Amino acid sequence: MAKMYYNQDINEEILKDKKIAIIGYGSQGHAHARNLKDSGFDVVVGVRPGGSFDQAKEDGMEVMTVKEAAEAADLIMILLPDERQKQVYEEEIAPALTEGKSLVFAHGFNVHFGQITPPENVDVFLVAPKGPGHLVRRTYEAGAGVPALFAIYQDKSGEAKDVALAYAKGIGSARGGVLETTFEEETVTDLFGEQAVLCGGTTALVKAGFETLVEAGYQPELAYFETLHELKLIVDLMYEGGLSGMRYSISDTAEWGDYVAGERIVTDATKEAMKGLLTDIQEGKFAKGWINENETGRPTFNKMKEVDKTHQIEEVGKKLRAMMPFVNQK
Ligand SMILES: NC(=O)C1=CN([C@@H]2O[C@H](COP(=O)(O)OP(=O)(O)OC[C@H]3O[C@@H](n4cnc5c(N)ncnc54)[C@H](OP(=O)(O)O)[C@@H]3O)[C@@H](O)[C@H]2O)C=CC1
Numbered sequence: 188m189a190k191m192y193y194n195q196d197i198n199e200e201i202l203k204d205k206k207i208a209i210i211g212y213g214s215q216g217h218a219h220a221r222n223l224k225d226s227g228f229d230v231v232v233g234v235r236p237g238g239s240f241d242q243a244k245e246d247g248m249e250v251m252t253v254k255e256a257a258e259a260a261d262l263i264m265i266l267l268p269d270e271r272q273k274q275v276y277e278e279e280i281a282p283a284l285t286e287g288k289s290l291v292f293a294h295g296f297n298v299h300f301g302q303i304t305p306p307e308n309v310d311v312f313l314v315a316p317k318g319p320g321h322l323v324r325r326t327y328e329a330g331a332g333v334p335a336l337f338a339i340y341q342d343k344s345g346e347a348k349d350v351a352l353a354y355a356k357g358i359g360s361a362r363g364g365v366l367e368t369t370f371e372e373e374t375v376t377d378l379f380g381e382q383a384v385l386c387g388g389t390t391a392l393v394k395a396g397f398e399t400l401v402e403a404g405y406q407p408e409l410a411y412f413e414t415l416h417e418l419k420l421i422v423d424l425m426y427e428g429g430l431s432g433m434r435y436s437i438s439d440t441a442e443w444g445d446y447v448a449g450e451r452i453v454t455d456a457t458k459e460a461m462k463g464l465l466t467d468i469q470e471g472k473f474a475k476g477w478i479n480e481n482e483t484g485r486p487t488f489n490k491m492k493e494v495d496k497t498h499q500i501e502e503v504g505k506k507l508r509a510m511m512p513f514v515n516q517k
Pocket residue numbers: 210211212213214215216234235236237238239240253265266267268269271275293294315316317318319320321
């Protein structure tokens with residue numbers, strides 16, 4: 188079994204006398220900044236004037252411009268969207284990266300695909316929570332944690348691993364378990380997971396199930412409950428007890444259907460398609476396409492976003508969720 192690190196294995200004191208700049212206050216940014224602050228670390232948020240700046244202030248954070256925060260900090264965690272990191276890094280962060288500082292990421296995309304080349308006189312590592320930022324915060328507040336990966340790209344100080352683990356503990360991830368990886372492994376597996384299973388695979392499965400029922404004449408509201416709403420409840424059981432734990436709660440009829448129907452949906456061809464995705468990611472084809480999509484103003488991204496926003500499952504879901512105040516839509 189891989190070596191896992193938990194709270195009791197980590198001494199966070201190594202990071203307690205350092206100033207941490209969290210660059211960006213979005214999904215991951217707000218979670219890292221608030222969790223680290225609540226864990227007793229010295230945190231400053233670096234953002235441009237606007238919504239995030241105001242939100243960070245409202246949350247009681249110390250807030251500066253990106254440049255000021257990078258200059259003030261010993262450890263600089265870049266939590267900007269991947270496609271914005273190169274420009275902000277070059278213009279506002281790189282000039283502040285003096286000897287002995289730490290440059291940190293939550294995803295290896297820009298370093299692994301050559302968009303950012305850090306100088307040799309700093310530590311470079313990543314701490315990547317395996318969950319959405321809003322859940323990193325919510326889980327921390329509940330006294331639990333989202334597991335994370337860490338990887339050392341450059342260890343100038345000789346302390347990079349200890350600092351990375353202290354950071355992971357500070358955001359609550361060592362309550363769930365922290366695992367060492369490489370920039371290559373984190374980048375490839377994260378992109379594969381979100382494309383094949385967690386996001387791409389799941390949303391396509393949900394839409395196909397919903398459309399199949401509605402096109403056959405069944406009520407859209409029922410189709411929404413069956414294919415989207417209940418998915419969370421089933422996945423919660425997998426989260427708690429794995430596949431067997433989930434199967435303990437469902438009927439034997441459902442379990443039999445699970446065994447015999449699953450392989451008619453996820454076929455050998457599906458697995459071949461997954462292998463194709465993995466190859467595109469490994470060979471940099473996906474990264475090249477995503478970088479190009481951004482350089483050309485995101486025409487396809489914007490079109491696809493609009494199409495899915497107006498999908499019937501979204502229209503129906505909005506109305507049904509409005510009647511379920513216990514469903515947290517934040
Ligand atoms: N989303 C997630 O849960 C996960 C993300 N990651 C990784 O974490 C990193 C951050 O992702 P994520 O949290 O989704 O990012 P977000 O899209 O949520 O980041 C938005 C933040 O970036 C700021 N920002 C955007 N552009 C600029 C700019 N040009 N200058 C200054 N600030 C800017 C925004 O400020 P403003 O309000 O002013 O626009 C906002 O504060 C990425 O590397 C991602 O791959 C890793 C694990 C999970």
